[in-house]
Amino acid sequence: MIAYSVRRLLGAIPTLLVLVSLSFFMMRAVPGGPFDKERQLPPEVEANLRAAYHLDEPVYQQLGRYLLGLAQLDFGPSFQYRDYSVTELVMTGFPVSLRLGGSAMLVALVVGVAAGCFAAFRQNSAADHAVMGAAMVGVSIPSFVVAPLLILAFAVHWHWLPAGGLGGGSIANMVLPVVALALPQIAYVSRLTRGSMIEVLRSNFVRTARAQGLSPTQIVLRHALKPALLPVVSYLGPAAAGVITGSVVVEQIFGVPGLGRFFVNGALNRDYTLVMGVVVFYGALIILFNLLVDLAYAWLDPKVKLQ
């Protein structure tokens, strides 16, 4: 397994190189540059700025310089947030996104799987339709609707929870953004769980277990859950990477300083280095999570062999 993981991680390097180069050129191909402002810069200052950020060099040289820095985990200076390096910004944004996204994924997994199993066991009953209906609503209502509604109810109307901000990292400040992030994930996870659980419950080994007189709880926990989780796990990898690197909408509405906000503001400001930094970080995270998913697969399903 270790040899397999090392092989996979080494294989990720060319993928990341392609990702970096592509986004490097795409970013620069977009019209408008980091120094385009309503008030134009004096030509001398613009020339100095371009030189300070090495924008006056040929593009391939810039890319080489960037890759060299990347090899030393140096993402370069931010164009917009001038007092900070991109590495510093990513490192301030990531823990926040990780905490929020990680909590949201955990909530989604626990609640989603439980709801999915519950519905599968009562297939086509009123309870099943209620849970799945709720899930359908959860999938279809976007977070830019859910988040303000949550604030309106819990912060503005009842004053139970703060409407936004980090609040020094207190739990109260995390509740609403975590719920807003988790709701659509709960919906997806419960639908996936229900679907695969129904399939597993029809399989021969579950029928055998039933014939042996095991209780439904025992059947689910000991036999059915593991195989039923396979599609959930394969969904979870990229979803976790997405949620952890931040949801722009939720971060903006709650004023949370996560990675997603850096990404979008970086793109709007043409902050080349910041966008690149987040892209590389996101790319690496996706690769890592996909690897974890494959490892989890091998553990969940004895038919899968890691090669």
Place this chain on the structure above:
Amino acid sequence: MPARAQLKASAIAIVAAAVTAAAVTGCDANGGTPVRIGGATGRVLAAHQVLHLGNGTEIQTLDPHRNEDVSGSNVLRDVYEGLVNEAPSGDPEPGAAESWTVSEDGKTYVFALRRSARWSNGDPVSADDFVYGFRRAADPKTLSAYTFILSPIENADEIGAGRLPPDRIGVRALDDYTLEIRLANATPYFLGLLAHSTTYPVHRASVEKYGIKFTRPGNLIGNGAFRLDEWVVQSHIKLVRNPYYWDDPHTVLQEVYFYPTENVPAELQRYRANDLDYTYDISTAQLPWIKREIPDELYVAPYLGSYYYGFNTTKPPFKDNPKLRRALSLAVDRKVIVEQILGAGQPPAYGWVPPVHHYEPQQMVEASWTQEQREAEAKRLYAEAGYSAENPLQTELMFNTHEDHRRIAVTIAAMWKRVLGFEVTISNQEWKVFIDTRTQKVATQVFRGSWIGDYDDAFTFAELLRSTSGQNDPGYDNPEYDRLLDAAQAELDLERRAELLEQAERVMLADMPILPLYFYVSKHMIKPWVQGRQSNIMDHDLHKRFYVLEH
């Protein structure tokens, strides 16, 4: 801090705050009745003097010489102090300098610095600190985008272009507390520029020690009423009182928080949940609700900004075609735009320069007409320019993507269709793409534009349309206009100078390279317990003047 110690500390704070507030006897948010602390009005200072402010976009930098943004300036005005501050009237008032004298030719300023002024680490603020600051700001290596603020100072432009070393700037210390600034030409608005962050002093030892990191909490040493305590990018900036500040005994607030709030509707939610005391902005869509539900907390005031549509005068159909440009301008009913679409009390604009100091606002001749008369004139001019129902004008109106801009564009397109009978193509672009397109003057025909003045003087607007200006997106080129601006710049007499600038605006309005639409207003939601606000027309304020009532 243990509970008991905390209690004691806050008790001391209450007493101190009450004493200082009683000493200042501040005015309420609109400069109305004086507050009697614990007196007949029954208003009492809050125990915790903390202000939570929405501050728009995340700030770029806390380096005063490299800052370009309004949000950054809001923080910098608290952390640093220039030679002068802006009084609520907009006039300069003593800041780090106690007094000053100006030579008869208007070219030499001598400032007497406050001997009691201190940096936030206790070091005295000396004339040398200012000399260092001016040299650093002018040095092209500092990468300041606002060096034009220094432009009136002797040699500043030469230094900016790299032709002279920074120490040749016309600023020197006559002694520890006397600073002399020599100008290249007399500049009547020069004192006003000295409240701009580009002219702030910086603490030399910490800049040299920490380099780019001198703006971090712990490293940043300022000379303002507050000092930087925390800065979490995209989360908040926390300032606390600077006990060494010369006017600290008159400062009431203990802490000021700035939150980046680029999502304007979300900012209002945080305000309603009492997380914020003061919003940076208000979205047009939410105004009707605010006016209905909490009108007393809405504060709207004139703001130094002009919203306009530019005509690309370097290409047909608008090149050499003032009749067509005027026809399009007269066909627009500005009252509908400001009342039906915007609704915050923006004044309709029939001229270019918003109300500023020492300047008589100019308007196009037709400003006093009724809209019917204007429309009749518009039709006449449109026909004279050679257009008709059979041969309608074909043109495109471009704006940067934003809901308000879209609604204004759609309405104006309908007005043009109704009055002149042509259909304009409407298109929008993302902001950075848009400014790029606009500057190139190739693809644009009619485009949205706006300008916020950098200082309280007509010149900050007038210079935009000079033929050589980098911001002259309409490509306006009238030698008479340029000549009048040159003459105004050389003029020492304030009244004569204003007349020249007014004349220039009249020349420009007759040519109509731009279609003025409305003047900006500043709009904020402010909690009733926030007092002491005295913003000027640039919406600048000092939080050392604020205090918070019990709530």
